[in-house]
Amino acid sequence: MVYSSRGLALLLAVCIALITSLFLSLVKSVDLSALTVAFFISFSISYLLIFVVLEFLIFREINKIHKLVNKLKKKELANLDKQKPALNPLKTINDEIYSFADLKQKEIDELKKMEAFRREFIADVSHELKTPIFAAQGFVHTLLDGAVNDKTVRIKFLKKAAKSLDGLDVLVQDLLTLSQIETGQIKMHFENIDLNKLTEEVFEQFEDKADKKDVSLRIERSSQNVSAWADWQRISQVMTNLISNAIKHSEDGSEVIVSFDISKKYVTTSVKDFGEGIPYDQQSRIFERFYRVDKSRSREKGGTGLGLAIVKHILEGHNTKADVESLPGKGSTFSFRLPRVKPEMSDSPDTIKTEKN
Numbered sequence: 482m483v484y485s486s487r488g489l490a491l492l493l494a495v496c497i498a499l500i501t502s503l504f505l506s507l508v509k510s511v512d513l514s515a516l517t518v519a520f521f522i523s524f525s526i527s528y529l530l531i532f533v534v535l536e537f538l539i540f541r542e543i544n545k546i547h548k549l550v551n552k553l554k555k556k557e558l559a560n561l562d563k564q565k566p567a568l569n570p571l572k573t574i575n576d577e578i579y580s581f582a583d584l585k586q587k588e589i590d591e592l593k594k595m596e597a598f599r600r601e602f603i604a605d606v607s608h609e610l611k612t613p614i615f616a617a618q619g620f621v622h623t624l625l626d627g628a629v630n631d632k633t634v635r636i637k638f639l640k641k642a643a644k645s646l647d648g649l650d651v652l653v654q655d656l657l658t659l660s661q662i663e664t665g666q667i668k669m670h671f672e673n674i675d676l677n678k679l680t681e682e683v684f685e686q687f688e689d690k691a692d693k694k695d696v697s698l699r700i701e702r703s704s705q706n707v708s709a710w711a712d713w714q715r716i717s718q719v720m721t722n723l724i725s726n727a728i729k730h731s732e733d734g735s736e737v738i739v740s741f742d743i744s745k746k747y748v749t750t751s752v753k754d755f756g757e758g759i760p761y762d763q764q765s766r767i768f769e770r771f772y773r774v775d776k777s778r779s780r781e782k783g784g785t786g787l788g789l790a791i792v793k794h795i796l797e798g799h800n801t802k803a804d805v806e807s808l809p810g811k812g813s814t815f816s817f818r819l820p821r822v823k824p825e826m827s828d829s830p831d832t833i834k835t836e837k838n
Contacts, residue, residue, distance in 0.1 A: 494528035610652065617645040655787040658718075659770070662794040669712040669798050673822070676707045676716075676750060680739050683720045687728055696731045698724075701740035709748050709819035715795045716819070719803075722788035723752040723815050730756035730813070743821070751816040759807040767805065768793040 501523040502516050620642035628634045661667045677700065684698045691698050709716075720739075727737040735755040742749040759767060766772050771786035789803075796802050796817050807813035 491528060493531050494524050497527040498524035610649065613645040613649040613652070617642045617649070620645070652787070655791060659787055659791055659794065662791070662798065667715075667798075669715060671710055671712060673708050674711050674713045674716065676709055676741060676748065677702075679713065679717055680720060683717060683724055686721065687724060690725075691728050691737070694728065694731065695734045696728050697736040698728075699736055699738050701738060703741050703743060705743050707741045707743065707748060708821060710822055711799055711819050712795075715798065719792050719795050719817070720750075720752070722792050726788060727752050727754035727756070727813075727815075730754055732756055735812075746821060747818045748821050749816055749818045751814050753812065753814040755812040758809040758811050759805065759813055760809055761807075764805050764807060768803065 498520045502520045505516055505519050620638040624635060624638050628638060658667075680700055684700075687698065724737060724739070731737060731754045738751075738753045740751045740753070742751070768789045770790045792803055792815075799819060801818050803815055803817045805813060805815050
């Protein structure tokens with residue numbers, strides 16, 4: 482909106498002319514024709530003077546400022562609600578400058594938050610990379626210092642170095658996967674998938690790991706067909722991470738149970754273990770990168786600390802989320818919900834919202 486001085490000058494000139502005419506009407510010797518002439522002369526002179534003052538001293542500068550604000554607004558304030566133009570141009574400009582400043586402050590706050598997150602993330606990554614690198618380094622240097630000549634020691638240390646490097650490779654792969662998901666490089670390929678079959682395949686991967694802890698893996702079978710509209714590969718990653726964590730944190734001799742709760746529109750998959758559980762005050766943070774409830778015990782059990790963060794992002798790509806129920810000393814249950822069939826166009830995988838419990 483460009484503010485015009487003509488309208489305001491016209492209004493003020495009429496007011497001045499009327500006041501002049503009313504004042505002259507008080508003089509008895511002044512007749513109607515003289516009042517009319519006085520009105521038009523007063524109006525003309527007032528209009529010209531007011532127009533010149535407003536146009537060249539006030540409105541021209543106001544319009545320059547307003548054009549500048551509009552340019553900034555088009556670039557920076559595209560997401561702000563459009564405001565109705567105020568009668569007072571200075572108030573409108575003030576409001577827009579305030580909105581612009583408020584947006585800039587929010588951006589500054591967000592940048593500060595991102596910078597703090599970046600520093601924390603770099604520190605976490607450095608720490609996680611340092612552990613396997615230093616371990617492998619130590620074993621290799623020990624061999625170079627002479628232990629390589631002892632066949633028994635050589636094989637033992639090479640196995641340990643290889644294990645450390647394998648752990649490093651897993652960490653790098655998890656970081657790459659997480660980065661690709663967050664940047665949208667990994668696209669979801671939705672189809673009808675059989676969750677029973679998918680779970681059986683994941684169980685097969687962990688049979689040896691479960692046998693070492695005497696943990697039994699069990700699926701609570703359902704009489705109904707357990708199918709969902711999802712990406713097989715990504716949900717397989719979710720189940721792999723949840724089942725691996727369940728085995729890792731289960732007590733020896735216990736079991737890990739996968740069950741399915743089927744409703745008309747959704748199927749809820751649950752992975753239950755009977756381990757040490759998670760304190761309630763830490764349950765909201767377990768999906769953060771590198772967050773560990775008990776750092777020392779978690780490192781002993783292995784893992785990159787990225788598994789649940791990957792789970793979170795994959796499920797967000799399916800427009801759902803993971804829920805956790807846990808009691809210290811009793812175990813934990815992780816669950817997530819997926820649509821049973823392909824959603825309608827109005828509830829496509831990109832827009833579908835999960836039902837409330």
